[in-house]
Amino acid sequence: MTNWQTAGPADWERRLQPMVTVVPYLLLGGLTLFTVIVEHGHGIALDLGLGAVAAGWNLVFFTVRPAWRDRPRIMEVFLGGLILLGLALAARHPWFGFYTPALYFYAYRIIGWPRELFYVAGAGLVAGTAQATGSDYGTWAGRLTWLTVVAANVVPMCLLAWLIQIAARYHQARDRAMHETQEANSRLATALAENAALQGELVEQARLAGVQDERSRMAREIHDTIAQGLTGIVTQLQAAGHAAADPAAWRRHHEAATALARESLTEARRSVNELRPEPLDGGRLADAVTDVAARWSARQGIPAQVTVTGDRRVMRPAAEVALLRTAQEALANVAKHAPDAGRVGLTLSYMDAQVALDVRDDGPGFDPAAHTAGFGLVAMRQRIEALSGTLQIESESGGGTGISACLPADPPEARP
Incomplete structure (x- = not known):
């Protein structure tokens, strides 16, 4: 108005x-x-x-x-x-x-x-x-003249008032639109600032999660390489100390400890350089598991038989590493907790959609309900479950122990 x-x-x-x-x-x-x-x-x-x-x-x-x-x-x-x-x-x-x-x-x-x-x-x-x-208002012509002159003034001025009103409404609408645009821009700027802050938080959370995952990965790598190697070295040195009266036995344990030290050093270097485990270099998972079992059996003096079923095929590197580490950890647990076991069997099964690794021994076993899982079993489970797999542990007192790890055969993105 x-x-x-x-x-x-x-x-x-x-x-x-x-x-x-x-x-x-x-x-x-x-x-x-x-x-x-x-x-x-x-x-x-x-x-x-x-x-x-x-x-x-x-x-x-x-x-x-x-x-x-x-x-x-x-x-x-x-x-x-x-x-x-x-x-x-x-x-x-x-x-x-x-x-x-x-x-x-x-x-x-x-x-x-x-x-x-x-x-x-x-x-x-x-x-x-x-x-x-000057018009003669007493005649129709005079009155018509007066009406015509009045209309000539009234009509244009009323039209001008109407045009002014239209212009006023246009300016009001423009001002209102500009005000709404400014408010929308202000809200957009606020939303962008909030999104930027949220994105920063998400990036920070992702960074922290990545750091945590990398710490967990390194902890598993250290456990699966250096810690296992040191455990084996200690075991062999203790055995050598007990066999001091038998030069041949002492020499065998000493050589096994030396070989373990060299392997652990190699694995430590490869873990730092983020390389695949040494047994997998240049070979498939079945061959790597067979090699690891043979070397372990030579050191521990416990027969370890590897059985492979199904059509062998190359898996994603992370899956092969996880299954190989599971085999190494299971054998290390046998050496540590069941040194009197008579034999160990490892079965690698290639199925249509999955690949499974079973490690069983005839040692004394344990009660899973009363046993608190150590870092080795926890790391083993984390490594398998991180790849959408499953890990099962079966054992009973006097009945041996069985560990079964199962992973998808193909990467998730390759599955229909």
Whole structure:
């Protein structure tokens, strides 16, 4: 709306103060003075009286009562009275038609849409009446002339009011759209900042998870290489100490300890360089398991038989490493916890969708319910389950121990 309330009191007063306090009075004063000069006293008292009433009306209702400008009904009374006074003056003297700019100004600015059209039409009536002076209102031709002149003023000025209203609505819609766009941009900036912070948190969590996974991997590698090798070395040295009276037995244990030390050193170097386990270099899993079992059997003096079933095929490196480590850990547990076992059997089974490794011994066994799993079994389970596999441990007192690890034969992305 192009009225007082839309513009705001302070802004309206600052920009249009001259039109409010000066122009209406200058127009009335100048036109009244011109009337006095031209009329030479004929009916001048009435003209002066109408001009004074118009000035006083403007002064009382608008100039000295700023608070009334926010009250639409009072403003309608004010402008309606001012239009009637202007019409009376224009009917007496045509030059009072020059007072209509003040009337149009008030109609456009202080009366809200669409009521302002009535007051714009009233100002056009004043202008048309002034312009049609001299017409014979007693004849139809005179009256038609007056109506035509009035319409020529009213229609364009009402059309102008309508165009101003359209422009005002356009600017309001544009301002509202700009405000909404700014709010949307602000929300988007906030969301982007939150997403950036969340992404940073996710990256940090991923980094920490990667660090934790790498620590777990290194812990398993150390256990599966250095720790197992050191355990075997200690076992062989203890056995050599017990066989001090038997040079041949002492030499065999000493050579086994030396070989274990060399293998452990090699494995430690390869683990640091993130290479595959030495037995898998240049060979398949079945051959690597057979080689590990043969060397273990030579050191421990316990027969270890490897059986391979199904069609041998190359698996993903991580799966082969996991199964080989499982075989090494299971054999290390036999040497540590069942040194009196009579034999150990390792079965590597290649099935359609899975590959399984079973390691069984005829040692004393243990009660799984009463046994707390050490790091070796925990690391073994973590390594297998990390590759979507399963690990089962079967044992009972006096009945030996069996460890069964099963992994998918193909990588998850290769499976339909």
